[in-house]
Amino acid sequence: MNEIAKKKISELIEKNEVCLFMKGTPDVPQCGFSLAVSNVLKHLGVNFKGVNVLEDNDIREGIKIFSDWPTIPQLYIKKEFIGGCDIVKEMFEKKELQAKLSEKKIPYKN
Amino acid sequence: MSLKLEEIRNLIKESIPDAEITIQDLAGDENHYSATIKSKIFNGKSKIEQHKMVYKSLKGKMGNELHALSINTIEG
Numbered sequence: 001m002n003e004i005a006k007k008k009i010s011e012l013i014e015k016n017e018v019c020l021f022m023k024g025t026p027d028v029p030q031c032g033f034s035l036a037v038s039n040v041l042k043h044l045g046v047n048f049k050g051v052n053v054l055e056d057n058d059i060r061e062g063i064k065i066f067s068d069w070p071t072i073p074q075l076y077i078k079k080e081f082i083g084g085c086d087i088v089k090e091m092f093e094k095k096e097l098q099a100k101l102s103e104k105k106i107p108y109k110n
Numbered sequence: 111m112s113l114k115l116e117e118i119r120n121l122i123k124e125s126i127p128d129a130e131i132t133i134q135d136l137a138g139d140e141n142h143y144s145a146t147i148k149s150k151i152f153n154g155k156s157k158i159e160q161h162k163m164v165y166k167s168l169k170g171k172m173g174n175e176l177h178a179l180s181i182n183t184i185e186g
Binding site for chain 2: 032033064068069070072081083084085086087090091
């Protein structure tokens, strides 16, 4: 992957404790999977940064290599790759996402 | 761009021979699928690793020919 993309992504996950790479924005998601993850985070009242990959092709292509994960959305919590839509939803249903947030000391509401 | 349900099944089966696979074409457009895959190779692996194994079996088609595949992996 190119160095610019790598630098941009590294800075984003460094600066934002909860960072969601998504299609569209948390207010106007452009894909059902991005909407689903965004809604889980909103439901938990988590303060997160939504990065719209549709606005930046370096990030859109780069994040797939960066995480070794072929699809978007992708969720990072404190620089740890958590997963895509299916994993995040499953973790939420099993309360594992809530446990992960607690472990990482990210405030959320139940 | 689209991928037939049987092609997806065959690709997964090729790299995960013991897989029990259920696939649904969610929208009937050969573009939005949901798959449940049960295999022993998932045992003891993290969800991320399990999903990566499925993505790998699709040989780069995920995110390209195949737009949306919701994956549910189950340890066998």
